[in-house]
Amino acid sequence: MTDPVVTWTPDCYGLAVAQMRAEGRAVDDELLAHISPAHSENADLFGTITVEIATELAELAPAGYRPLRPHRQAQP
Incomplete structure (x- = not known):
């Protein structure tokens, strides 16, 4: 699982x-x-990841990537 995350x-x-x-x-x-x-702390390299392929493919932008999440300003 490490290779896909690093790539x-x-x-x-x-x-x-x-x-x-x-x-x-x-x-x-x-x-x-x-x-x-x-x-990268954003990836769990030792867990199990379940992916709904059809759902993920439906969310792809025309360039082939999922849209990035909008930036949220830190709360004071």
Whole structure:
């Protein structure tokens, strides 16, 4: 399960960074240089993942990716 996560994560990061920059948000390249897909806390590498293929495919955008979740501002 590690290989798909390490392969997909940089792609997803790239989409997120591109969207953030398109929205006018500053994303520092120096910060991005320290991000590693191999050390991602957003993936459970030891659990079981159940995927409803038809549901997931129905949510794909024309480019073949799921839409990114909208940015939520931190609550003060």
